[in-house]
Each structure stands twice: as structure tokens, then as C-alpha cells.
Amino acid sequence: MRVLMVYASAHGSTAEVADFIAAAWRGCGIETVVAAVGGAPALAGYDAYVLGSAVHNSMWLPEMAHFVRRALPQLAAKPAYLWLNCLRLLERNGYAYVTKHYLPALLDPGLTFRKIGVFAGKIDLATLRMDESWTLTFRYDGRESPARLAGDHRDWKLIRAWADGVAAELGSIT
Numbered sequence: 001m002r003v004l005m006v007y008a009s010a011h012g013s014t015a016e017v018a019d020f021i022a023a024a025w026r027g028c029g030i031e032t033v034v035a036a037v038g039g040a041p042a043l044a045g046y047d048a049y050v051l052g053s054a055v056h057n058s059m060w061l062p063e064m065a066h067f068v069r070r071a072l073p074q075l076a077a078k079p080a081y082l083w084l085n086c087l088r089l090l091e092r093n094g095y096a097y098v099t100k101h102y103l104p105a106l107l108d109p110g111l112t113f114r115k116i117g118v119f120a121g122k123i124d125l126a127t128l129r130m131d132e133s134w135t136l137t138f139r140y141d142g143r144e145s146p147a148r149l150a151g152d153h154r155d156w157k158l159i160r161a162w163a164d165g166v167a168a169e170l171g172s173i174t
């Protein structure tokens with residue numbers, strides 16, 4: 001079983017989640033190649049694809065959206081999995097909100113994800129560029145002020161549980 005995991009990360013927290021999941025899978029004997037979306041290798045030769053993206057302005061990072069458009073035929077031909085890293089999850093009814101508003105817009109009917117992980121991310125306001133601070137302030141679609149959501153909210157146990165669930169499924173795919 002050979003898996004390609006492609007991630008889109010603006011500030012590194014999604015990249016760290018990708019590495020964490022890949023390490024868990026390698027520990028189970030699943031060969032996992034991890035690549036930033038800008039440097040994704042050729043898609044041939046993999047048994048499954050996993051996509052992970054940070055959410056900015058209520059959307060996947062644009063690089064991931066472009067990648068999915070370009071790679072749609074290959075992605076749709078194999079088992080595919082997805083996870084998102086975001087802050088909206090932390091708010092009341094966050095899971096329902098995120099799955100309703102952050103998922104459908106970019107999904108193509110030809111592409112279905114066998115499992116979708118929704119994880120709380122990380123934000124360090126001090127590292128944001130001015131334009132990012134601006135869009136976060138004015139475009140964040142939650143009820144909380146994003147400044148109140150600053151911090152590292154990644155729940156590694158939850159991420160591991162999701163990774164284990166996917167690994168079990170991958171193990172049963174021949």
C-alpha cells in the first residue's frame with residue numbers, strides 16, 4: 001500500500017499534521033509520501049490519496065482547490081481521504097458548521113472522500129502578515145473574535161484516532 005498525502009499550509013500547522021499522520025501510518029507499514037501542494041510529485045503509482053488543507057476565508061487554501069481541479073481524474077480513480085485544519089470548529093456547533101460550509105463548494109460530484117477529518121488548527125497572531133490579519137479580522141465567518149481563538153488547538157489524540165481509522169481502511173484495500 002502506497003499513499004500520497006498532499007497538504008496546503010500557509011503557516012506550517014497543517015504541514016505538521018501531515019507529518020504526524022504520515023508517521024502514524026508508516027508505523028503501521030503503510031508507505032506514505034508527504035508533499036506540499038506546490039511540490040506534489042506525479043500522481044501515478046499510488047494506491048490512495050490523502051489531501052489536507054488549512055482553511056482561510058471560509059475556503060480551502062486556493063492552491064489546494066487548484067490542485068484538486070487539475071488532479072481530479074487521478075484523485076477520483078483511487079480511494080481518497082481529506083482533512084481540514086481550521087478554527088471555526090472550536091465554536092459552538094463548529095463541526096456542523098464546518099462540514100456544511102467548508103466542504104461542499106469545492107467538491108466535484110466525481111470525487112468522493114471515504115473519510116473526512118475536521119481538526120482544530122493553530123494560529124499565532126504575531127506571525128501573520130498584515131493582509132492576513134486584515135482578512136482574518138474582516139472575513140472570518142465565526143461568532144468569536146479570531147483573536148480569542150489564538151493558540152495551538154490541535155488535538156493530537158483526535159488526529160491520531162482519525163489516522164488510525166483511515167489506516168484500518170487502507171489495510172483492507174487490496
Ligand SMILES: Cc1cc2nc3c(=O)[nH]c(=O)nc-3n(C[C@H](O)[C@H](O)[C@H](O)COP(=O)(O)O)c2cc1C
Pocket residue numbers: 008009010011012013014015054055056057058059085086087088089120121122123128131132133135136139140141
Ligand atoms: C488569514 C487567515 C484566515 C483564516 N480564516 C479562517 C476561516 O475562515 N475559518 C476558519 O475556521 N479558520 C480560519 N483560519 C484559521 C486557520 O485555518 C488555522 O489557523 C490553520 O491551523 C492554519 O493552518 P496553517 O498553519 O497550516 O496555515 C484563518 C487563518 C488565517 C491566517
